[in-house]
Amino acid sequence: MTITGVDHTPEVLTVRWQDGAATRFHAIWLRDNAQGAAFRHPGNDQRLFDLTEMPDDIEIADARIVAEGLEIRFAPDGAVSVFAAGYLREHAYDRAAATPDQPVWGAELGGRLTRHAYDAVRQNPSARKAWLDDVTTDGIALLTGVPAVEGKVCEVAELFGFVRETNYGRLFEVRSEAQPINLAYTPVGLNVHTDNPYRSPVPGLQLLHCLTNAAEGGDSVFVDGFRCAQKLRAEAPDAFALLSRHRAPFRYRNAETDLSNRTAYIETDETGRIAAIRYNNRSAAPLDLPFEVMGEFYAALRRFSRLLHDRDGEMRLRLEPGDLVTFDNERVLHGRTGFSGGARHLQGCYADKDSLRSMATVLSRKSA
Structure with missing residues (x-):
């Protein structure tokens, strides 16, 4: 599934998809699930940090579509993570409870x-x-x-x-x-x-x-x-x-x-x-x-x-x-x-x- 657009506030990211759907993600959820070797063990994908090690005032500083999916920069710690489109689609929790x-x-x-x-x-x-x-x-x-x-x-x-x-x-x-x-x-x-x-x-x-x-x-x-x-x-x-x-x-x-x-x-x-x-x-x-x-x-x-x-x-x-x-x-x-x-x-x-x-x-x- 292809990402066609993205916008955000400091607290919430909205992703628009090729099929017309739109899903929202909280900044803290995205930071907690940040991808890459700085955040996840490359061999078993286990998280390398605890919630208590994240800043209390996590915000989305910037988000842009890249070839690999979606790149997000967080504040105030400056962490950067690239999320594959498939990962975000699979884990989208912004949906009516069914x-x-x-x-x-x-x-x-x-x-x-x-x-x-x-x-x-x-x-x-x-x-x-x-x-x-x-x-x-x-x-x-x-x-x-x-x-x-x-x-x-x-x-x-x-x-x-x-x-x-x-x-x-x-x-x-x-x-x-x-x-x-x-x-x-x-x-x-x-x-x-x-x-x-x-x-x-x-x-x-x-x-x-x-x-x-x-x-x-x-x-x-x-x-x-x-x-x-x-x-x-x-x-x-x-x-x-x-x-x-x-x-x-x-x-x-x-x-x-x-x-x-x-x-x-x-x-x-x-x-x-x-x-x-x-x-x-x-x-x-x-x-x-x-x-x-x-x-x-x-x-x-x-x-x-x-x-x-x-x-x-x-x-x-x-x-x-x-x-x-x-x-x-x-x-x-x-x-x-x-x-x-x-x-x-x-x-x-x-x-x-x-x-x-x-x-x-x-x-x-x-x-x-």
Whole structure:
């Protein structure tokens, strides 16, 4: 995008663009984000100064269009920075606040879910980026052809980041056990839930790799929590407000572990956009909200729970050996139907979303 004009007061710079848009920048924002080796480390782009080292009365002394973009001279320190047009356009904050809802899905996702081939994802950067983009966009993606070898799930996580180790270990087993420490290690069906709401921070991603599935039943169930939260806000805004305003306690404990956290069932960002869902009835501690709120909160939570368990919102998958599903643990709830008969063995691990976003951004840069 080309800059076609610029003017300024000491406090504010106005940039006019080729498409007719105009964006404003505060002098202090520009000085704080000054570009060049005097202000940023050339190897990692980290800032070389602190806000406290800037003069209190920063002003724009001069601004002019140059071949590289826009050159700005500041007063009273005389600092000079050249901003690329693309940088200013990308970081323009002078715009109407817009909080469009995230695109969401229901049961129909099963009919269009891309099956990414593991060998292609492992060897081809563009295939790997497509897989990561699906996790980012839909909150879930499926890999096929992953060797049904124990521990492979951790290697897949390392294609984009690092394994998040927990009290369950570097990886965990999902199969029937004689003395289970978690209901996941039994053959009973599991209602949809997010994992580890009793942790701070909550693991952002979960990976599940099917090694064996000869059982009757045991289908994996996935639900887009953002879809349900959007529906709740549209149908019952007061209920949505209660679940996003009040934090609820979650706890997990056994002989070796005692974890607890307070968090909202529906987390929103500063614009009101839905940012995270936390729902796990098995790990919900006794609610301790004010007496005046408790009845209304329970009504709101029950209404949200019914939306989360609506069959129309469930995508069901029968994972076969070699299938590996990666999903956003702060958006997509998961569960399973009960099973019996033959063996069913999955291995899982956790990872963090920042590593996935980092890898996707680096792959985008390399393909540009």
